[in-house]
Amino acid sequence: MSQILPPLNWLRSFEASARLGNFTRAAEELLITPAAVSYQIRSLEEHLGYTLFDRSHRSLELTRLGQTYLPSVAKAFSDLSIATVSVFGQRDIKPVRFRCLNSFGQLWMIPRWRQFQTLHPDVPLQMISASWAETLNPDQLGIDIRFGDGSWRDGAVDFLFNDPIVPVCHPDLALDPNGDVLSQLIEAPRLDIMGVIDTWESFFRNLDRDPGVRTPGLQVDQTLSALELSAQGLGHALVLESLAQPYFDTGRLIRSSDHRITSRHSHYLVTPGPRRGLAPEAQVFCDWLKRETATQVSGG
Template sequence: MVYSLPPLSWLRAFEASARLGNFTRAAEELLITPAAVSYQVRQLEQKLGYPLFERVHRELVLTRLGQTYLPSVEKAFSDLSIATVSVFGERDRKPVRFRCLNSFSQLWMIPRLKSFQQAFPEIELQMMSASWAETLNPDLFDIDIRFGDGSWRDGAVEFLLNDPIVPVCHPQFSFDVRERDLDTLAHASRLDIMGVIDTWESFFRAFGHPAPRRTGLQVDQTLSALELAALGHGHALVLETLAQPYLETGRLVLSCDRKIKSRHSYYLVTSGPRQGLGSDAQIFCSWLIGELGAKDL
């Protein structure tokens, strides 16, 4: 088969220049001179017959056609990199370093790490936990799995999952679903998680019920709220994904069948575009996206 392709070095110069914003930074990554990068991009533009960049004050701005072409070029290099490592391995491999919130790591990530390691035994992982979303430090980790509104400016942000919020409790505290059961729940002992945006007040208002007064304990971690609820200390309002291990084992049940849409979501945050990560990190990200995408919401 004959492929209608420009030289790969020209495409690599285009991808690096688009990702890094100018020829100088692209040259540093590709270990050639800025003049060589500029030449290769010009040759690519001449072959295609269209400009890919506008040169604005020493910075590069993609043209409309450049913006259309870039994702396909990025994916091609990403697929080629992953395939190469999958078949031939990688010398001097570095561990994939990622960070996620404590509750997510304990309740979602850790139970699934064995399946990842079985599928990719040659990839070494380093997991770090955090209590709150913090600034990305590429010197410490490559990938950050965050929960929030996605408005961070310290890295490339990619949507992962929006999870519903559900009320859960010890099995002895559940009740049948009828309109008046909101009144029952409003007068029951409830656990509050400090710092969350989707509160009990939000839950009740979503169903047109007056917001009840605060009762019960306040905690700073979802994991603490789930453990307290499982011990019978009250109802907890949590993300369905994090409650799932407790629901599957029967330690907790749904307080009722009401749920609300979370105003925050899970996001993947990386220091640059995902396609610019090492091949092992890209494999991990693809696995993570596949696992979360398989969740039946």
């Protein structure tokens, strides 16, 4: 078996490069040089006899065999981390404290909390809700899940997923699908979320429609409030699709139309430094978060 199993540092370089998308970011996390990462991956490929990355593109892309191999490698490291904590660090284990926006916490994280507990019963979580992203304080907080353009400078920034923006409403406010839905939506009562970059005006202009001039509707500062008001039939809301999904599932909201636009902001994972420096249980949570968001993006 020892002759078949590649060195673990080669596998770690492969997993980190595949997850982060390039050798430089993988090197920062692993605290080695990009050249060392590249060398270890080539050594792994020679050991296996197969190419894991397609280097003909400008970006780092996995080959089909690399895509097949990655989930098993990632799960193996996650299992090793949690096993180490379970056997040797149970008395000293600390809760994994993470911060996220209220809407993300209530509508994305909480529905998946039981799933995480089932997979990792020995890793306690502490969720801190916030209205807006603030500077990361490593003494008080280890993990931040943010929504924005990813340009923060107070930590290591790791892309999670980009979410389409969709219009939603109460079933009683459903528009006539046989008519011009966008024209109806322009005239319909609408809710506004203050401080967002993707507004109703940008939504219509993105679809080559003139939104005209209107008196702002009900204004709130959080997506969660807009969803609740919309679910009460007080107007159409423009929200991230993943946050509206629990409302779709229960029938409290429907899509106002099939139109959608790409959000100019995305969700990111922010940590005080390279994830390699996090506690094992925090690494387990980050690995799970990356896998779960990747599943969402792929439609799994």
